[in-house]
Amino acid sequence: MLEVNDLTxxxxxxxxVHGLSLTVGEGEAVALLGANGAGKTTAVExxxxxxxxxxxxxxxxxxxxxxxxxxxxxxxxxxxxxxWRELFGNFTVMETLEIGGHARNGRAAPDYREIFExxxxxEERRDQIASSLSGGEQQMLTIARALMSAPTMxxxxxxxxxxxxxxxxxxxxxxxAVRARGVAILLVxxxxxIAGSLASRALVLSTGRVVWQGxxxxxxxxxxxxxxxxx
Amino acid sequence: xxxxxxxxxxLLLSLLGAGSASAQxxxxxxxxxxxxxxxxxGGTAFIGAPGRxxxxxxxxxxxxxxxxxxxxxxxxxxxxxxxxxxxxAAKKLVEQDKVFVLVLASGSTGAAAAxxxxxxxxxxxxxxxxxxxxxxxxxxxxxxxxxxTDPRTSAAALIERLTxxxxxERIGLLAGSYAFPQANLSVIRxxxxxxxxxxxxxxxDQNAKDFTAQLVSFLRADVDAVLVLGSFAEAxxxxxxxxxxxxxxxxxxxxxxxxxxxxxxxxxxxxxxxGYYNAPFYPGQDAEPMExxxxxxxxxxxxxxxxxxxxxxxTGYGSVYVLAHAIDKADxxxxxxxxxxxxxxxxxxxxxxxxxxxxxxPESFSATDHQGNDHLGTxxxxxxxxxxxx
Amino acid sequence: MTELALVLLGGLNxxxxxxxxxxxxxxxxxxxxxxxxxxxxxxxxxxxxxxxVQVxxxxxxxxxxxxxxxxVGALAALIELVLLRPxxxxxxxxxxxxxxxxxxxxxxxxxLIYNAELxxxxxxxxxxxxxxxxxxxxxxxxxxxxxxxxIGIGTTLAFRRARVARGMRxxxxxxxxxxxxxxxxDRTYALAWFLGGALAGVAxxxxxxxxxxxxxxxxxxxxxxxxAAVVGGFDSLKGAVAGGLLLGVVETLAAAYxxxxxxxxxxxxxxxxxxxxxxxxxxxxxxxxxx
Numbered sequence: 067m068l069e070v071n072d073l074t075x076x077x078x079x080x081x082x083v084h085g086l087s088l089t090v091g092e093g094e095a096v097a098l099l100g101a102n103g104a105g106k107t108t109a110v111e112x113x114x115x116x117x118x119x120x121x122x123x124x125x126x127x128x129x130x131x132x133x134x135x136x137x138x139x140x141x142x143x144x145x146x147x148x149x150w151r152e153l154f155g156n157f158t159v160m161e162t163l164e165i166g167g168h169a170r171n172g173r174a175a176p177d178y179r180e181i182f183e184x185x186x187x188x189e190e191r192r193d194q195i196a197s198s199l200s201g202g203e204q205q206m207l208t209i210a211r212a213l214m215s216a217p218t219m220x221x222x223x224x225x226x227x228x229x230x231x232x233x234x235x236x237x238x239x240x241x242x243a244v245r246a247r248g249v250a251i252l253l254v255x256x257x258x259x260i261a262g263s264l265a266s267r268a269l270v271l272s273t274g275r276v277v278w279q280g281x282x283x284x285x286x287x288x289x290x291x292x293x294x295x296x297x
Numbered sequence: 298x299x300x301x302x303x304x305x306x307x308l309l310l311s312l313l314g315a316g317s318a319s320a321q322x323x324x325x326x327x328x329x330x331x332x333x334x335x336x337x338x339g340g341t342a343f344i345g346a347p348g349r350x351x352x353x354x355x356x357x358x359x360x361x362x363x364x365x366x367x368x369x370x371x372x373x374x375x376x377x378x379x380x381x382x383x384x385x386a387a388k389k390l391v392e393q394d395k396v397f398v399l400v401l402a403s404g405s406t407g408a409a410a411a412x413x414x415x416x417x418x419x420x421x422x423x424x425x426x427x428x429x430x431x432x433x434x435x436x437x438x439x440x441x442x443x444x445x446t447d448p449r450t451s452a453a454a455l456i457e458r459l460t461x462x463x464x465x466e467r468i469g470l471l472a473g474s475y476a477f478p479q480a481n482l483s484v485i486r487x488x489x490x491x492x493x494x495x496x497x498x499x500x501x502d503q504n505a506k507d508f509t510a511q512l513v514s515f516l517r518a519d520v521d522a523v524l525v526l527g528s529f530a531e532a533x534x535x536x537x538x539x540x541x542x543x544x545x546x547x548x549x550x551x552x553x554x555x556x557x558x559x560x561x562x563x564x565x566x567x568x569x570x571x572g573y574y575n576a577p578f579y580p581g582q583d584a585e586p587m588e589x590x591x592x593x594x595x596x597x598x599x600x601x602x603x604x605x606x607x608x609x610x611x612t613g614y615g616s617v618y619v620l621a622h623a624i625d626k627a628d629x630x631x632x633x634x635x636x637x638x639x640x641x642x643x644x645x646x647x648x649x650x651x652x653x654x655x656x657x658x659p660e661s662f663s664a665t666d667h668q669g670n671d672h673l674g675t676x677x678x679x680x681x682x683x684x685x686x687x
Numbered sequence: 688m689t690e691l692a693l694v695l696l697g698g699l700n701x702x703x704x705x706x707x708x709x710x711x712x713x714x715x716x717x718x719x720x721x722x723x724x725x726x727x728x729x730x731x732x733x734x735x736x737x738x739x740v741q742v743x744x745x746x747x748x749x750x751x752x753x754x755x756x757x758x759v760g761a762l763a764a765l766i767e768l769v770l771l772r773p774x775x776x777x778x779x780x781x782x783x784x785x786x787x788x789x790x791x792x793x794x795x796x797x798x799l800i801y802n803a804e805l806x807x808x809x810x811x812x813x814x815x816x817x818x819x820x821x822x823x824x825x826x827x828x829x830x831x832x833x834x835x836x837x838i839g840i841g842t843t844l845a846f847r848r849a850r851v852a853r854g855m856r857x858x859x860x861x862x863x864x865x866x867x868x869x870x871x872x873d874r875t876y877a878l879a880w881f882l883g884g885a886l887a888g889v890a891x892x893x894x895x896x897x898x899x900x901x902x903x904x905x906x907x908x909x910x911x912x913x914x915a916a917v918v919g920g921f922d923s924l925k926g927a928v929a930g931g932l933l934l935g936v937v938e939t940l941a942a943a944y945x946x947x948x949x950x951x952x953x954x955x956x957x958x959x960x961x962x963x964x965x966x967x968x969x970x971x972x973x974x975x976x977x978x
Contacts, residue, residue, distance in 0.1 A: 169869025509697030510942030
């Protein structure tokens with residue numbers, strides 16, 4: 067599904083990601099772990115086409131996409147749920163979902179009923195504007211917006227960040243449901259618990275380099291991961 | 298030591314001798330270099346560019362006939378819009394290009410700016426478009442003026458047009474707030490008040506397009522006639538809007554030579570509007586010299602755009618023929634002094650004397666009067682076109 | 688009373704043109720966050736287009752309204768594509784500066800090709816004016832005011848409803864979010880410039896009979912349109928329409944009941960007053976929080 071080889075991303079003179087390589091198989095869920103500032107967000111934004119200064123190879127469903135723009139990558143079926151959500155403040159929930167459907171590109175889209183089954187709270191708020199929603203609702207809307215494009219792969223950048231415990235559980239359940247439909251997932255997380263409940267394989271990133279990779283269960287035992295997280 | 302001094306003196310004398318033996322600057326065995334300056338870009342490009350094109354038409358026609366007394370004319374035109382550019386252009390033409398005669402084809406702005414310089418170097422200068430008093434006063438031996446008259450002459454002509462078809466009592470003066478109309482306003486307003494007219498003055502900014510407020514004021518004052526001191530475009534939009542506020546019945550007179558036909562397409566039916574014209578025929582008017590002139594213009598420049606040729610095309614063309622008269626009268630001895638003397642003997646100069654077309658008024662000069670033309674034709678819009686009455 | 692009605696009509700006639708010009712500036716800014724200083728030149732080219740269609744080709748005035756706006760829109764989109772896009776990668780500020788010089792270049796280009804003081808276009812309506820009591824309403828004034836208002840309101844509604852416009856709104860609200868939803872920045876920007884250019888074109892066609900075509904048209908139009916846009920809230924389409932009409936009326940009122948010299952000054956006074964007491968403009972857009 068996704069194959070990244072030797073991805074390097076720079077901010078001007080500063081290199082944020084050094085030669086990252088990873089693969090995500092069909093329907094697989096992989097976690098990208100690391101502390102703050104490890105380069106996780108930069109890496110996934112580069113994969114999704116949001117960074118111009120990127121080098122290396124990115125293949126998605128067999129096609130080389132490393133020079134594609136974000137909009138084209140989205141239409142090809144890779145949906146990014148960004149950490150900063152990037153919602154449209156004065157759009158209502160329904161309008162936001164309609165916009166999300168723009169990247170569908172002929173794929174069979176879920177109807178609103180399915181979306182609202184996953185996120186009943188959004189149905190209650192369907193005519194409210196995005197900026198008036200709570201943090202958890204906004205996170206749900208961001209995931210729902212991505213789902214509207216019927217993606218074959220979803221990249222979630224710290225979906226649990228800043229959310230209350232109860233809300234996190236709702237979000238995790240929703241992601242599990244998405245995974246159950248066969249959508250491949252690349253999950254960026256700091257939280258081992260959440261990552262463990264969603265992903266089977268993990269990579270640990272520290273200062274822009276992969277320092278460990280393996281099965282999710284083994285992460286806690288690895289010295290590299292401990293150091294990366296200052297455990 | 299004495300010998301050395303002697304050599305110095307001989308050398309100096311021989312240099313001076315060589316200087317006086319060679320002809321005046323800008324004149325060779327077979328050419329005469331004429332310099333001209335005027336705006337080719339900017340808001341007054343409608344003056345300079347036609348002036349250049351009109352002059353070039355006459356230069357080419359004269360050269361085709363072999364030039365004047367065996368010498369061909371060469372026109373060097375410098376673009377100059379602002380006062381500073383005009384002075385720089387005059388200096389460059391006189392000092393670097395070493396022209397024989399300088400033509401100011403630049404309207405009042407450029408002419409006023411170059412006035413001091415041309416007076417001080419004494420180059421024979423022909424101010425063909427500038428109405429400004431700055432270039433006219435004080436009188437200078439080397440400066441001559443062409444088809445465009447001074448403000449007093451045009452003010453008298455405008456008052457005549459105002460009273461031509463009736464007996465107005467209340468007159469509205471619609472004047473631009475910029476230099477040229479304000480200068481005219483200061484001349485014409487006292488003249489009107491002296492004659493007992495009830496005068497209402499309203500001003501507008503340059504290139505104004507909305508005259509609603511001024512027209513409403515005239516409506517309040519119940520004026521019989523309005524004199525517009527400004528550009529024809531401004532006048533056109535003012536007259537057009539007069540119909541929109543119900544000021545339809547007044548008599549309109551517009552200041553300035555009828556530069557172009559613009560007023561007609563702006564207003565639609567503009568018949569009866571009066572003005573003056575610094576040439577005997579409006580471009581396109583049914584007259585033989587004009588037809589021939591237009592054919593010549595088209596042959597040189599193709600199908601003219603709207604508003605061309607205009608008065609500056611015509612007078613630019615005519616001015617070269619006036620120069621031709623002066624140069625011709627100076628015979629072979631072409632010095633500045635001789636040219637000025639012969640220019641002052643030019644009498645009733647017309648293009649047809651040299652095979653051109655008489656689309657300008659004849660010009661005459663004397664030692665005390667350097668204004669070539671004092672005549673202003675009465676221009677009136679008839680059947681949608683300006684016509685200059687005979 | 689009659690006098691006041693006449694003055695107001697005169698103001699609305701010019702205000703309507705300001706409104707259309709402001710609308711294009713706001714639309715481009717809203718979708719691309721670029722302040723387009725070349726907008727006045729686009730209006731000039733629109734007016735020139737009316738001259739070419741109506742006077743040079745002697746076609747119907749309606750064809751000018753039909754053909755000129757898409758042509759100017761295409762030119763604007765082409766400029767965005769060829770000139771501004773490479774600059775945008777460098778720095779957004781360079782793009783704004785580039786539009787300043789682009790405007791000058793286009794205006795001077797027109798002056799070089801049509802070297803005349805003023806080109807004029809006949810009014811599309813020459814029939815007898817309507818009389819509402821003593822108030823005279825010419826067909827031209829009625830058409831200018833009603834026609835530009837219709838276009839203004841139509842654009843505002845379309846921007847709220849139409850699918851393509853939704854993408855532009857999304858791009859304006861959050862360009863990263865819009866890209867993640869499959870909206871291409873390049874295409875959206877080109878479309879915004881096309882629509883903004885087309886609005887400038889239609890403003891030019893309306894302006895041609897009322898103002899004539901002269902190289903000073905861009906400056907006159909852009910100054911008024913910017914004031915109108917700022918008064919309206921700069922990112923609000925209906926604000927641009929209201930701001931344009933308000934400015935036209937205020938200018939004419941000031942000249943009629945104050946002094947004609949006030950006409951230009953008053954627009955800046957209006958600007959100051961609005962900036963002082965309502966800095967977000969008359970119709971502020973709902974504040975877009977970065978969420």
